[in-house]
Amino acid sequence: MARMKFLCDAERCIECNACVTACKNEHEVPWGINRRRVVTIDDGIPGEKSISVACMHCTDAPCQAVCPVDCFYTTDDGVVLHDKDICIGCGYCFYACPFGAPQYPQEGAFGARGKMDKCTFCAGGPEEDNSAEEVEKYGRNRLAEGKLPLCAEMCSTKALIAGDGDIVADLFRSRVVRRGGRPDNWGWATAYKD
Amino acid sequence: MSATAAMNNRKKTSLWAMLIIVLAILILPLTGYLYVNMTEQPAVDEQTNPRSDTWRQVRENQEGYSAVKGQETNELIQGAGQNWRQLRNGPIATYGAWLLSGVLVILAAFYFWRGEIKLTHPRTGNTVQRWTLNERRLHWTTATLFILLAITGLSLLYGRLALIPLLGYPGFSAYATAAKWIHNVLGPVFMVALFIILIKWFKNNLFTKVDIEWFKAFGGMVGDKHPSAGKFNGGEKAWFWTLATAGVALCFSGLVLDFPNFGQEREVIIGAHLIHILTAMLLMAFSLGHIYIGTIGTEGALEGMTTGHVDVAWAEQHHDLWLKEVEQEQQNTRQ
Numbered sequence: 147m148a149r150m151k152f153l154c155d156a157e158r159c160i161e162c163n164a165c166v167t168a169c170k171n172e173h174e175v176p177w178g179i180n181r182r183r184v185v186t187i188d189d190g191i192p193g194e195k196s197i198s199v200a201c202m203h204c205t206d207a208p209c210q211a212v213c214p215v216d217c218f219y220t221t222d223d224g225v226v227l228h229d230k231d232i233c234i235g236c237g238y239c240f241y242a243c244p245f246g247a248p249q250y251p252q253e254g255a256f257g258a259r260g261k262m263d264k265c266t267f268c269a270g271g272p273e274e275d276n277s278a279e280e281v282e283k284y285g286r287n288r289l290a291e292g293k294l295p296l297c298a299e300m301c302s303t304k305a306l307i308a309g310d311g312d313i314v315a316d317l318f319r320s321r322v323v324r325r326g327g328r329p330d331n332w333g334w335a336t337a338y339k340d
Numbered sequence: 341m342s343a344t345a346a347m348n349n350r351k352k353t354s355l356w357a358m359l360i361i362v363l364a365i366l367i368l369p370l371t372g373y374l375y376v377n378m379t380e381q382p383a384v385d386e387q388t389n390p391r392s393d394t395w396r397q398v399r400e401n402q403e404g405y406s407a408v409k410g411q412e413t414n415e416l417i418q419g420a421g422q423n424w425r426q427l428r429n430g431p432i433a434t435y436g437a438w439l440l441s442g443v444l445v446i447l448a449a450f451y452f453w454r455g456e457i458k459l460t461h462p463r464t465g466n467t468v469q470r471w472t473l474n475e476r477r478l479h480w481t482t483a484t485l486f487i488l489l490a491i492t493g494l495s496l497l498y499g500r501l502a503l504i505p506l507l508g509y510p511g512f513s514a515y516a517t518a519a520k521w522i523h524n525v526l527g528p529v530f531m532v533a534l535f536i537i538l539i540k541w542f543k544n545n546l547f548t549k550v551d552i553e554w555f556k557a558f559g560g561m562v563g564d565k566h567p568s569a570g571k572f573n574g575g576e577k578a579w580f581w582t583l584a585t586a587g588v589a590l591c592f593s594g595l596v597l598d599f600p601n602f603g604q605e606r607e608v609i610i611g612a613h614l615i616h617i618l619t620a621m622l623l624m625a626f627s628l629g630h631i632y633i634g635t636i637g638t639e640g641a642l643e644g645m646t647t648g649h650v651d652v653a654w655a656e657q658h659h660d661l662w663l664k665e666v667e668q669e670q671q672n673t674r675q
């Protein structure tokens with residue numbers, strides 16, 4: 147079984163935000179929510195680094211651990227998904243997540259947030275694959291069609307790679323060997339333990 | 341030496357001289373770099389790898405730039421969440437459950453051992469007014485809100501463990517939606533009621549020397565002595581001041597959680613959540629004692645808060661100084 151992972155190669159990311167746009171378009175993500183974002187450290191200073199970040203689909207996911215209604219589940223591919231019908235919009239997963247992945251359609255008074263939304267690794271939700279309800283709530287299910295996440299597929303510099311963790315790691319290692327320097331597989335120490 | 345040889349020699353010398361001069365012109369200015377390099381050398385040694393600096397910044401919640409605007413979208417890794425998860429799911433949930441069940445066990449054991457604390461003198465049939473209608477309304481409103489908040493709050497913390505097996509996922513989700521809504525709306529109402537209580541009964545709850553004696557005699561709970569007390573005894577004052585400190589912290593931390601529309605950062609919310617849950621545990625544990633003493637623990641105590649009047653025998657036994665005050669007042673008004 148594959149163990150899906152994301153990796154963003156900071157030596158390649160040029161902060162074009164194509165991944166952000168591709169995701170938003172593919173899944174018709176609600177207004178105000180971006181499942182993926184690009185963050186630039188030391189913006190405008192020589193040596194600046196950009197990283198595209200979304201839900202990393204963690205091993206022993208913190209969001210899953212704190213959810214009061216236990217609505218998360220990890221698929222056989224290691225993708226962390228949630229059930230919007232069960233979610234009560236408490237915000238706890240957003241507090242616990244190291245990557246700021248969970249988001250809400252509103253941030254209202256008296257804790258009214260609406261159902262949590264986050265990156266699904268293009269794997270939808272608990273509904274039938276690519277049924278109208280699944281697309282409506284979670285966006286398209288590309289994994290079910292044998293395709294990888296669109297953000298990585300669209301990446302102009304192939305900085306963002308998605309797929310089975312072993313293949314992703316091999317690919318990245320071969321890049322590092324060719325160009326020299328140290329491997330900065332950003333976020334992996336925080337997200338993955340397997 | 342011939343003249344031509346001398347001439348050749350001179351030519352050679354001037355050629356060498358010229359070469360040296362040209363080289364010197366080229367090289368001497370470069371010594372500036374040598375100088376700079378030599379003086380800068382130690383500083384270079386102290387510098388860290390700029391790339392690893394970047395990653396260190398990322399781990400330390402350093403803010404960057406992001407074209408995606410939203411709450412803390414410019415932060416890559418937020419470290420506090422994992423600590424919060426570990427504290428909440430670990431020691432807080434575990435010891436909180438032990439605290440609340442421990443207090444219940446102790447109260448049950450105490451009841452088994454001591455039983456209800458009876459009136460030592462038979463009822464006189466004469467009563468004095470202890471609480472006005474408004475005071476009783478205030479007390480019961482606050483108490484009802486407190487119990488509702490405690491039940492709904494505990495459902496969020498322990499429901500996943502205790503209620504999902506009973507109600508199933510959709511069932512518990514529906515209940516939790518209601519519980520969360522009730523908790524978040526009634527919280528601020530409770531806060532208002534609590535503040536009225538704190539202001540209204542503030543003066544009667546300042547500690548005096550009498551309270552020290554009261555505590556020394558364990559409030560008459562242990563042994564046969566009946567320590568003196570005014571309108572509020574030492575125990576009630578301790579409850580008042582717990583509410584005035586932990587209760588106020590509970591309310592304000594609750595407000596931070598209740599209004600995410602002000603965009604407070606996750607670290608602030610996490611801190612508020614920890615304060616909220618710790619003070620809530622403390623108050624819930626204390627309230628169990630308060631409820632026990634006010635109901636099955638003491639004969640005649642509940643009447644005061646339900647009917648507003650207590651028997652003079654009860655007042656004499658539990659609040660003698662207050663009874664004297666009341667009698668004094670009655671005499672004054674009669675005169």
Ligand code: HEM
Nearest residue numbers: 236257486489490493494496497527528594595597598620
């Ligand atoms: C009677 C006293 C109260 C008790 C015993 C209490 C208890 C609790 C508990 C146990 C939780 C759940 C924490 C968790 O699941 O990790 C909670 C959450 C919360 N409390 Fe309270 N609380 C009280 C009063 C208040 C007040 C006065 C407010 C507001 C002013 C408030 C606002 C909140 C909010 C907003 C949450 C988060 C709920 C959510 O959106 O999921 N609470 N409380």
Ligand code: SF4
Nearest residue numbers: 201202203204209243
């Ligand atoms: S990145 Fe955040 S939302 Fe995604 S699995 Fe990890 S903790 Fe959960």
Ligand code: SF4
Nearest residue numbers: 213233234236237239
């Ligand atoms: S917001 Fe929804 S998914 Fe997140 S912890 Fe709360 S109930 Fe679970």
